Amino acid sequence: MTEPHPLVAAYLRRLDAATTDLPPEVGEDLHADVSGHLDQAQREAVDEADLRTRIDRLGPPEAIAAEARGGPQPAATTPSRRAGPNSSRRDGLTVVLLVFGTIIGGVVLLPIAPVGALLGWVAGVVLLWTSPSWPAGEKVLGTLVWPGGIAAPLLLGLVGGRTCTGVTDIVDGVEVASEMTCEGFALPPWLGIPVMIAAVAAPILVAGVLLRRADRRRASSPSLPVTSR
Amino acid sequence: MRHMEPGEEREQRLIQLRRGALPHCVLAILADGEHYGFELVGLLTETYDLGTSEGTIYPLLSRLRRDGLVETSWRESESGPPRRYYRLTDAGRRALEAFKDDWRPFRDAVDALLDTGGPR
Numbered sequence: 001m002t003e004p005h006p007l008v009a010a011y012l013r014r015l016d017a018a019t020t021d022l023p024p025e026v027g028e029d030l031h032a033d034v035s036g037h038l039d040q041a042q043r044e045a046v047d048e049a050d051l052r053t054r055i056d057r058l059g060p061p062e063a064i065a066a067e068a069r070g071g072p073q074p075a076a077t078t079p080s081r082r083a084g085p086n087s088s089r090r091d092g093l094t095v096v097l098l099v100f101g102t103i104i105g106g107v108v109l110l111p112i113a114p115v116g117a118l119l120g121w122v123a124g125v126v127l128l129w130t131s132p133s134w135p136a137g138e139k140v141l142g143t144l145v146w147p148g149g150i151a152a153p154l155l156l157g158l159v160g161g162r163t164c165t166g167v168t169d170i171v172d173g174v175e176v177a178s179e180m181t182c183e184g185f186a187l188p189p190w191l192g193i194p195v196m197i198a199a200v201a202a203p204i205l206v207a208g209v210l211l212r213r214a215d216r217r218r219a220s221s222p223s224l225p226v227t228s229r
Numbered sequence: 230m231r232h233m234e235p236g237e238e239r240e241q242r243l244i245q246l247r248r249g250a251l252p253h254c255v256l257a258i259l260a261d262g263e264h265y266g267f268e269l270v271g272l273l274t275e276t277y278d279l280g281t282s283e284g285t286i287y288p289l290l291s292r293l294r295r296d297g298l299v300e301t302s303w304r305e306s307e308s309g310p311p312r313r314y315y316r317l318t319d320a321g322r323r324a325l326e327a328f329k330d331d332w333r334p335f336r337d338a339v340d341a342l343l344d345t346g347g348p349r
Contacts, residue, residue, distance in 0.1 A: 029291035032313060033266045034284065039309055040267045057274075059282035068288035135303045135311040217303055217313070 007048070008038045011055055018065035026068055028216050034064065091133050091214045095207035097124025098142055102151035121148050133214035145206045146199070153199030247279060252289055252298075253328040254279060256321050259299060263316035266290065290315060298324050 004012065012035055019027035038055065045051035058064070097104070101120030109116025128134065128142050146152040251273075258264065258272055269290070270283045293299045298321035303311045317325070 025295075026288075026291055029294070030287055033287045033290065036265070036310065036312060037267050037270065037283075037287070043309060057282075058284035061284070063282065064284040064288055067285040068291065132302055135305045137305055137311070217301075 004035075004038070005042050005048075005051060007051060007055055008035075008042055011038060011058075011061060015061035015064060018062045019068065022065065022068055030064060030068060032216055034058070034061075087131075087133060088215070090127065091131065091211060094124055094127040094131060095142070095210055097121065097149075098128060099124075099149040099203045099207050100151075102148045106151070117151070118148075121151075124149075128210075131214075133217060134210060138210060138213060141206055142210050145202050149203050150200045152203075153196060250332070251279065251286075252293060253325060253332070255286070255289060255293060256298060256317060256325040256328070259315055259317040260322065260325060263314045265304075265312040265314050267312075269315060293321070297321075 012031065015034055016027070016031060019030055022030075037058065041054040042051060045054055097120055101122070101124045102117050103120070105120025105123075106117035109119055125143055129139050134142070254273065254277070255269065258269060258277075264272065266287065270286050273279050273286060274283055290299065294301060294315075297318055299315045300318050301313050301315050304314055306312045
């Protein structure tokens, strides 16, 4: 994303302030569309005066909010509620499987089949790529950081001494538990522990980003409960 | 800035006229294919010169979406962030057809009245 020009950032702040009394999904719709509009306007503008003209053409943000409060009512026939809490629940399941799928799959399936541990994460990847909630770039991000979720850095033996006890509880009885014993690592603790923390935090951060973006984009109707906000 | 000069009154009158028709103009544009917001706004204000303030089209799109008449999907763009594309749903197509059936006799009636000056 292009860094928003100060004029653009100021406009979006005014828009957000003007839409605080609207249902959150309406405010998010408007923010997403108007920021996309301004992003393109900024990239097409030849100079600041041109950008100012383009922003003026949008009209004041307060007018946009006012329009959202009581504009023309189109004759809705049979509304089809495609997205809503269901897609929100699905998105949640997707990121949980991406991050913890290997561990869940490992606990449940590893005693039966050696590849069992991968199935949880693979299911997460399938859900991710078949979901309309994310564009391709974010799907790649969700897939590559890290394959296997937080189990990957743990399996790579980056675990520092103080963190392994808690982890061993989760994967109790699983083959990988032997890897979790807190000794003998390639990296010295002063480097290994921060690297491990970053490696474990990365998939959790990515999961948070994916959920936030999906949440912002989600079409939800006013009659449905707004989740997670 | 003008203050309630004839231009300002004209603007208010146009807003009133557009109110009922604009949502269906959006549906009509989307009937030919999907567009993202910036494109759609460009088409409405430049190509068709419906003279509306660009920003007010976005609340309209949001409402059409919540009413199930359009749906959206995010798509990567070659330059810049992902774009949200709007496309017509079946319900939107039905609403557009219903509007066409109502609009044409309405337009003809108003035209006829304006041309003849109405019954004296």
